Amino acid sequence: MRLLRSTSLGVKALGNSFNQISRLSTLVPTIKEVLNKPPPTESVITVNGHIKSLRTSKNVGFIDISDGSSSETLNIVFPTPEQVLESAHYKVGQSLSVTGKWIESKGKQNFEVQYDIQDPEHSMKLIGNVPDTFPIQKKTHSLQFLRSLPTLRHRTASLASILRFRSLLEAKLVEFFSKNDFIKVTPPLITSSDCEGAGEQFKVESLRKTDGDQGFFGKPAYLTVSTQLHLEILSSSLNRVWTLTPCFRAEDSNTNRHLSEFWMLEAELCYVDNVHQVTELVESMIRSVVEAIKEEKTGLADLINARFSKDEAARINERWNSVLSNEKWPSITYSEAIDIINQVKCKGRSKGRLSWGDSISTEHEKWLAGTHFQSPVFITDYPAEQKPFYMPRSDEKIYNPEKPTVACFDLIMPDIGELVGGSMRESNHDNLLAEMQKRGMNVAEMDWYLSNTLNGSVPHGGFGMGFERLIAYLSTMENIKDVTAFPRAPELCAC
Amino acid sequence: MRLLRSTSLGVKALGNSFNQISRLSTLVPTIKEVLNKPPPTESVITVNGHIKSLRTSKNVGFIDISDGSSSETLNIVFPTPEQVLESAHYKVGQSLSVTGKWIESKGKQNFEVQYDIQDPEHSMKLIGNVPDTFPIQKKTHSLQFLRSLPTLRHRTASLASILRFRSLLEAKLVEFFSKNDFIKVTPPLITSSDCEGAGEQFKVESLRKTDGDQGFFGKPAYLTVSTQLHLEILSSSLNRVWTLTPCFRAEDSNTNRHLSEFWMLEAELCYVDNVHQVTELVESMIRSVVEAIKEEKTGLADLINARFSKDEAARINERWNSVLSNEKWPSITYSEAIDIINQVKCKGRSKGRLSWGDSISTEHEKWLAGTHFQSPVFITDYPAEQKPFYMPRSDEKIYNPEKPTVACFDLIMPDIGELVGGSMRESNHDNLLAEMQKRGMNVAEMDWYLSNTLNGSVPHGGFGMGFERLIAYLSTMENIKDVTAFPRAPELCAC
Numbered sequence: 001m002r003l004l005r006s007t008s009l010g011v012k013a014l015g016n017s018f019n020q021i022s023r024l025s026t027l028v029p030t031i032k033e034v035l036n037k038p039p040p041t042e043s044v045i046t047v048n049g050h051i052k053s054l055r056t057s058k059n060v061g062f063i064d065i066s067d068g069s070s071s072e073t074l075n076i077v078f079p080t081p082e083q084v085l086e087s088a089h090y091k092v093g094q095s096l097s098v099t100g101k102w103i104e105s106k107g108k109q110n111f112e113v114q115y116d117i118q119d120p121e122h123s124m125k126l127i128g129n130v131p132d133t134f135p136i137q138k139k140t141h142s143l144q145f146l147r148s149l150p151t152l153r154h155r156t157a158s159l160a161s162i163l164r165f166r167s168l169l170e171a172k173l174v175e176f177f178s179k180n181d182f183i184k185v186t187p188p189l190i191t192s193s194d195c196e197g198a199g200e201q202f203k204v205e206s207l208r209k210t211d212g213d214q215g216f217f218g219k220p221a222y223l224t225v226s227t228q229l230h231l232e233i234l235s236s237s238l239n240r241v242w243t244l245t246p247c248f249r250a251e252d253s254n255t256n257r258h259l260s261e262f263w264m265l266e267a268e269l270c271y272v273d274n275v276h277q278v279t280e281l282v283e284s285m286i287r288s289v290v291e292a293i294k295e296e297k298t299g300l301a302d303l304i305n306a307r308f309s310k311d312e313a314a315r316i317n318e319r320w321n322s323v324l325s326n327e328k329w330p331s332i333t334y335s336e337a338i339d340i341i342n343q344v345k346c347k348g349r350s351k352g353r354l355s356w357g358d359s360i361s362t363e364h365e366k367w368l369a370g371t372h373f374q375s376p377v378f379i380t381d382y383p384a385e386q387k388p389f390y391m392p393r394s395d396e397k398i399y400n401p402e403k404p405t406v407a408c409f410d411l412i413m414p415d416i417g418e419l420v421g422g423s424m425r426e427s428n429h430d431n432l433l434a435e436m437q438k439r440g441m442n443v444a445e446m447d448w449y450l451s452n453t454l455n456g457s458v459p460h461g462g463f464g465m466g467f468e469r470l471i472a473y474l475s476t477m478e479n480i481k482d483v484t485a486f487p488r489a490p491e492l493c494a495c
Numbered sequence: 496m497r498l499l500r501s502t503s504l505g506v507k508a509l510g511n512s513f514n515q516i517s518r519l520s521t522l523v524p525t526i527k528e529v530l531n532k533p534p535p536t537e538s539v540i541t542v543n544g545h546i547k548s549l550r551t552s553k554n555v556g557f558i559d560i561s562d563g564s565s566s567e568t569l570n571i572v573f574p575t576p577e578q579v580l581e582s583a584h585y586k587v588g589q590s591l592s593v594t595g596k597w598i599e600s601k602g603k604q605n606f607e608v609q610y611d612i613q614d615p616e617h618s619m620k621l622i623g624n625v626p627d628t629f630p631i632q633k634k635t636h637s638l639q640f641l642r643s644l645p646t647l648r649h650r651t652a653s654l655a656s657i658l659r660f661r662s663l664l665e666a667k668l669v670e671f672f673s674k675n676d677f678i679k680v681t682p683p684l685i686t687s688s689d690c691e692g693a694g695e696q697f698k699v700e701s702l703r704k705t706d707g708d709q710g711f712f713g714k715p716a717y718l719t720v721s722t723q724l725h726l727e728i729l730s731s732s733l734n735r736v737w738t739l740t741p742c743f744r745a746e747d748s749n750t751n752r753h754l755s756e757f758w759m760l761e762a763e764l765c766y767v768d769n770v771h772q773v774t775e776l777v778e779s780m781i782r783s784v785v786e787a788i789k790e791e792k793t794g795l796a797d798l799i800n801a802r803f804s805k806d807e808a809a810r811i812n813e814r815w816n817s818v819l820s821n822e823k824w825p826s827i828t829y830s831e832a833i834d835i836i837n838q839v840k841c842k843g844r845s846k847g848r849l850s851w852g853d854s855i856s857t858e859h860e861k862w863l864a865g866t867h868f869q870s871p872v873f874i875t876d877y878p879a880e881q882k883p884f885y886m887p888r889s890d891e892k893i894y895n896p897e898k899p900t901v902a903c904f905d906l907i908m909p910d911i912g913e914l915v916g917g918s919m920r921e922s923n924h925d926n927l928l929a930e931m932q933k934r935g936m937n938v939a940e941m942d943w944y945l946s947n948t949l950n951g952s953v954p955h956g957g958f959g960m961g962f963e964r965l966i967a968y969l970s971t972m973e974n975i976k977d978v979t980a981f982p983r984a985p986e987l988c989a990c
Binding site for chain 1: 519520521522523525527528543545562563564588589590592622623624625626629645646647649650654655658659661662665666669670673675676678679680681682683684685686687688694695696697698699700701702703705711712713714716718725728729731732733734735740741743745747755756758764765766767771772775776779922943944946947949950951952953954979980981983985986987988989990
């Protein structure tokens with residue numbers, strides 16, 4: 001039986017012939033695996049994990065172990081008073097390899113492992129030791145304290161659950177885009193284009209002494225701030241493309257919402273002729289992944305299991321349900337948003353009223369989504385002046401030359417404000433060129449991008465979403481630094 | 496019926512209430528979608544795509560369109576002599592939006608779209624134009640020529656199929672690792688650690704004027720050459736972790752096999768005690784994804800459809816079958832490899848013979864896998880001197896203090912040589928520290944990495960694989976620059 005196999009069984013002993021290795025036959029199963037597909041009761045099995053807590057009473061001792069595969073821990077039971085003494089040799093943080101009897105449990109889990117020191121088949125090996133100063137103890141640590149332990153903080157149940165959640169979310173996104181015929185592509189991170197990020201880009205240089213005056217690449221090279229322009233080019237070949245890839249911004253902001261290195265989900269699709277087709281994609285994507293993770297045992301349950309309080313679990317549920325509301329998310333134009341803010345939020349007050357052309361602040365966004373609509377909300381058709389060169393003017397049905405707007409949108413979420421930004425992209429070469437010239441851009445350096453519209457680009461649009469913001473929103477984490485494994489920010493590059 | 500919906504149908508017209516948007520109801524279906532799930536014959540549908548070829552005879556005209564969603568093209572049929580004249584207005588590269596009748600076909604595809612100029616329900620709109628100089632024509636272009644067109648080359652069927660293949664391969668890898676309880680993580684690309692890539696790292700600096708002497712991050716920062724050390728730390732929390740992420744090397748080599756920016760698949764797993772458990776994972780991973788893509792319509796078929804010749808299709812099949820052989824891939828030690836090379840390849844010749852301690856060249860690797868074993872082959876337990884500081888010594892059963900080796904492996908493939916490299920990782924703090932000191936490393940700068948073994952790290956191992964090398968191998972592409980969308984190399988950073 002597979003579960004009984006020893007880890008030290010060499011591969012050669014398994015025989016030379018097999019048709020398929022669909023299981024990793026030489027590995028000890030994870031705790032997730034034995035809990036989800038329990039072996040027969042009374043069988044002798046081996047499990048591995050870190051000690052999360054120890055409890056002893058007069059007659060019985062317990063060690064809870066976790067191997068990080070799920071938020072669930074497995075109880076190792078020491079069934080007699082003599083054994084309790086044995087259990088007292090261990091401490092939180094150490095890692096054990098335990099061979100014992102798989103039995104039904106009266107505790108929180110349905111099963112546990114009984115370790116009997118006198119059974120020759122049983123064994124308990126200390127396979128990872130910690131010093132007495134090991135800082136991750138059973139008590140709850142503040143997230144701020146944990147940030148001071150960049151290499152150890154994911155040993156906590158809560159931060160480990162965020163990383164598992166992130167992994168699950170990504171897998172569900174891969175499924176969503178595959179199902180809808182999107183091709184995942186890998187635009188370059190090193191780019192010679194600096195049109196979008198002036199001043200907020202990182203420069204890349206090799207340390208080689210043999211580089212010429214123009215450096216390793218023969219020209220200045222930067223880390224990308226957005227892969228959109230390259231994605232647009234690939235969408236001309238593949239119709240629907242997406243990517244989930246690191247992006248970099250040398251912003252001065254050391255806030256809860258910003259990272260210098262973050263993962264961005266971007267998608268571009270061809271053959272769309274209005275911005276509502278792009279917002280439908282965004283809504284469909286977010287609804288689909290939330291539905292999918294809600295169905296997974298390891299989704300909501302794992303996250304909530306590992307979190308600190310009932311209140312937090314309730315907030316997670318509330319956010320997910322708000323995303324999955326029966327009503328389609330509202331969509332208003334920028335001009336309508338300004339009117340609502342002035343007529344409802346600023347009713348009867350002259351102070352705080354917005355004029356057409358003003359920016360909508362994060363506070364206003366949070367009010368619109370959180371209080372007024374109590375739902376995610378799309379705001380479309382912002383003033384052209386607030387937006388980049390590649391956005392075409394709004395649909396002729398709503399375009400007003402006195403107040404020129406472009407066919408774009410932001411997705412605004414309750415509590416956090418902007419989560420997604422997108423637009424139609426100018427596919428008419430002459431319009432694009434004219435706009436770039438009007439803005440004084442260096443057209444010659446952008447000839448690669450212009451080659452797309454010059455050569456048969458079709459009406460298309462797309463969007464970008466900071467992946468960490470989605471994770472933080474769905475897990476109700478307030479600081480984006482807690483949903484990324486090793487955050488990067490000004491003065492922050494610990495390892 | 497959904498397929499009949501016009502693209503210009505605004506979202507608001509769809510009604511305000513729905514329980515689930517699982518389909519993108521305002522989008523015109525892709526060509527892949529209509530071919531896989533055909534609408535009723537005789538229905539009027541809209542399809543979009545680029546013109547790949549035009550053919551006319553006296554009485555009938557054809558335009559083949561592709562939208563990049565699959566390698567299959569869709570025939571637009573002009574059924575009468577008058578219509579043939581109409582079809583002559585178009586040229587290769589232009590994009591069309593065609594509304595016509597979905598009918599059964601006698602051609603290569605089972606269905607085609609009949610366009611009747613006189614039917615008021617039918618329409619044909621030019622939605623993307625190309626100049627007469629549009630370089631991608633129906634004829635076969637050399638890959639070298641296409642490399643000179645970085646923004647247009649993926650409009651060819653062959654290179655578009657490689658990007659679709661890459662996307663599919665990644666999706667299957669996500670499935671494989673999910674199934675085996677691996678958590679996908681995102682180690683940082685900007686790192687202050689330069690221990691592995693001295694001289695081959697890119698330095699990262701912001702363009703801000705406000706940075707202090709030590710730069711944006713308060714210390715020198717580099718682009719990562721491998722995420723392994725960070726992955727090891729996360730594996731201590733999550734047991735099994737993997738990543739697929741860009742890595743960067745400022746190598747001088749401008750070869751078929753090297754990129755300055757490439758995607759690396761790396762995995763680390765805990766609770767393993769010998770290197771054969773890691774090789775089992777590698778073999779299982781590659782077999783699983785090849786099996787999975789072979790089953791997908793869009794896998795092998797898509798790739799072969801879009802390639803140039805029958806010979807190439809046969810080579811693809813041959814490679815995949817070699818991976819899926821019934822025999823477990825052989826595993827030999829470095830010492831055994833040296834013996835085989837000397838006894839078989841260099842039989843009776845003194846020239847070319849290898850001594851213990853010599854490097855095994857790529858030519859020798861290709862001979863071992865391609866000629867001698869005719870199979871992928873693992874070579875394990877290389878001399879310690881050839882390998883990095885974090886590899887522990889070989890299993891005591893084979894360790895020879897006269898010829899010290901470490902518990903590591905390379906996976907060698909026929910035709911290309913090394914595809915994967917991996918090892919056990921030293922989990923004993925004292926051994927690790929001693930080795931680093933012996934090699935004269937700056938131990939203080941590596942304290943973050945050492946904190947892992949100091950705090951309960953368990954026996955673990957892992958591997959790294961250049962993703963582009965896997966894609967190139969399975970698609971039989973010879974130049975790695977043709978399997979990445981926008982390759983980066985010395986003097987190569989076109990956009």
